[in-house]
Amino acid sequence: MERGGATVFFDGVCDNISNNNDPQNPVITLSLEPRALDLKRPRPFRYLPQDQRTRYAGDAFFDMVQSLQTQELKIGT
Secondary structure (H helix, E strand, O other): OEEOOEEOOOOEEEEEEEEOOOOOOOOEEEEEEEHHHHHHOOOOOOOOHHHHHHHOOOOOHHHHHHHHHOOOOOOOO
């Protein structure tokens, strides 16, 4: 695959960077992981009112969403 004239041989994220601090023979080591591994990580955030308020104080959006689940709507009458 090419992007902007450069050939991409890996698409992921850098996990760890280290170097040896040797001025005569400098070495930088990157540990990489594919983006697909991110899908396996648990997400601490749930779509609940308590979690939303933890992130955004005073936001009551998910209070309204939960009330929509129990509403009975009549269409076409």
